[in-house]
Amino acid sequence: MAIASHKQRVIVVGGGLAGLAGTVRIAEAGLPVDLFSVVPVKRSHSVCAQGGINACNEVARQQGYSEYEHFDETIYGGDFLANQPPVYALAHDAPAIIDLLDRMGVPFNRTPEGQRDLRLFGGSLYKRTHFAGATTGQQLMYALDEQTRRYEAEGKVIKYEFWEFLRPIIDDNGVCKGIVAQDQRTMQIRAFRADAVVMATGGNGLIFGKSTNSMMCTGAAAARCYKLGVKYANAEFIQVHPTAIPGADKLRLMSESARGEGGRVWVPAIKQADGQWGKHPRSGEDARNIPDNERYYFLEERYPAYGNIVPRDIATREIFQVCMAGLGVGGQNQVYLDLSFKPREELERKLGGIIEIYRKFAGEDPAEVPMRIFPGVHYTMGGLYTVYTPASDLRGMEEGAHNNMMTNVPGLYAFGEVNYQYHGANRLGANALLSCIFDGLFCGVSVANYVRDNAAAAAADAPASIFDNATRAEEAIVQHYMNAKGGENPYLIAKEMGDEMTAASTVVKSGPRLEQALTKLGELRERMARVSLADVGGWSNSNLTWARAVSDMLALADPILRGGLARRESRGSHYREDFTQRDDPNFLKTTVAEYDPTTGESRITFEDVETGLVQPRKRDYSKTGKPKTSNDPAPAARSHAGAGV
């Protein structure tokens, strides 16, 4: 390993779990880190995660579970679209990651003996989910926030909070040498040099208007990389959670356990003479006044065996279709999730936490009236295209290899939800926190090695012109908005984009509908060119920030639609009503999108998935036993989080 030049620095963009884990690992390796975030890092979106974090543990292991099983579940849950070596490494590092977080002081729930408690979660028959109350994401992130603060106090990390990433700076050889960012208060635009840049900017839920995501999850940072030549993969794979609380401002998640505890899903409807259900004249009024024979329990009627506890993707699709047919409660996009028939004492005891969220935000008591829920865009499986060096036997990634989670631009990395690895076509619950922290820790070492081994070409010595040119390009974009007089309103364009993307490209998709959405997108891009701002001030101008984000969201919406159009099959979260089956011969492939600056559209190609460890098999959760078609012939005892370079 080479010695880092004292001039060398690393930039991390984003201060959620992935960004903070990466920052801590890189700072620990002795490289100074500049950490950029649009919010104080302690307020990042990772705080919204509730359920927990998966890892094999001693109890499950003695029941027959293993890291290999965790790996297999993740691949199977993702409908075989994930590259297998990184997932293998993820599952095998998970126990050490839990231990580390435990040492950092995360208040994990405990057993009577004082051991870490475990809960059952989707996609597994073993208890392998560690949790801290109902705020696991918040607790894990605070632990990493605290460790980052420690390095900050020691002068090894400099935080740039309320700074927005505007673009990566790529030199004439195509290598990333820094970023341009903007202070959201002074509105100053500045170039920052760096020997490596880590994007850890999360998902893009806001492209769909309302989602379960936080308000900074626009995908704009990823889009800005994509527009400058970074490939974007599996854009069409967006997880829609079946039960969220529709709010006037966002969708808030309502845990699946509500249905697990007996919750019934229904809409008010009148059964017609032909046996079909039709609109109810009093739909939307007090649900308690709707008699039982005017309640359409559509999941129970269509799936007599499983009823309300059908798998997530089916529940999501059915709720969506009922609403599209105009049967939603009050004609709106909502159905009832009813627990009001259950004893109040039982609800408080088993579901207290989520009942409280509903009370607080919907202002109604689920013990009295049914909850109003609707599927909500939740997680971005796709993301910036990244590569890695597989271990020679494909069991994991080579530790410390320069390119682990590097994009196609050398020196530019993507960690966490913003990359496309690990989750394939569908993410399993409680694997997101794990993949974010894993990326930061495991691939943080790769970043440090890459920087050290390129000490001879330090960014500090790069010509000033590439930084000046990048800054000027961004200043020109700002000038454009400040002078624009076209009269279009960015807030209304964003709303139309969100409505269109939700209607065309979430739960149920079809070729013609996606084509129609692409036409709409083109029209919105044209209108975006004529946008003008209500606020042209030079201090803390959030109107400008939002307008810029909308323009970038429109660019990223294109591969989401075009990828969905090219993928003429159904797999995981991607359901095409005109191609309802999984088609491995043609589409067991990664969708790769490249931006065409002349048209503002994307070019789609397909690339093989690395499936060398587990052979693809049919995904079928209707049976309780998982087919045992694969076994790890040589389960090596590994502990990546513990092995350094």
Added chain:
Amino acid sequence: MTTTNAHAAKPKGPAPRARTVRFKVKRQDAPGKAPRWEEFDVPVEPNANIISCLQWIAAHPKTRDGKASTPISYEVACLEEVCGSCTMIVNGKVRQACSALVDFYAPNEGDTITLEPMSKFPVVRDLAVDRARLFNDLKRIKGWVPVDGTYSLGAGPTESQEKQGSRYVMSTCMSCGCCLDACPQYTLEDDAKKWDSSFVGAAVINQVRYFNMHETGKSLEKVRLDVLSGPGGVSECGNSQNCVKVCPKEIPLTESIADMGRAVTIHNIKQFFTGR
């Protein structure tokens, strides 16, 4: 993030019963500028919260007398009351705007909701304030568990359910600053040079207790208690008990203050006799 995005997509179907709520917003263009009041009439939908109304104003920035205005600045992120961003003063009481439901604050046509920025932090713009002092204090008290690096060294210490329960509640503090805003002893301080000698307030005292309770975290106990026994430390608490009344996470802040008060007393007596 300081933002004002407004894409509150309305569900399909017949419009719900429309109602108009008047918002009276205290605005300030930049630090040091004079504040002014602006009023907006906002049509609200069922389940509207303060944030959805601010989003509506951003998309329709006109005051109620038809004057062109600008989107209102405020900090926002999770909208689920777990990030602490959108803390402001709603009808005179400090809280998160995301969990403030319009039906509660303005049940009738034409009711008014008043929004002001937090009072103990410098205004950045409109309803956005700068809470850097709070994060600075977390650095001063060494608010972290001093682990031996991030490589694999086995599990952390085991912990009883009871202790986990009390640590968990303390750890839900999202550094929103409600307790500081409501505290008579915590005063606005623009000058960062004076932060180190100004009252730290309930949130930070609670964090000292949180880290000192942890088996590994308590190795820095003395350093933390030095901060709490110095100027701006725990003895400056005036016992108004406002903090615990406004904490959105119902953290037992007065219990933490009392506990740390005792710890500082013992710490000072020990230091007096041992010089350490």
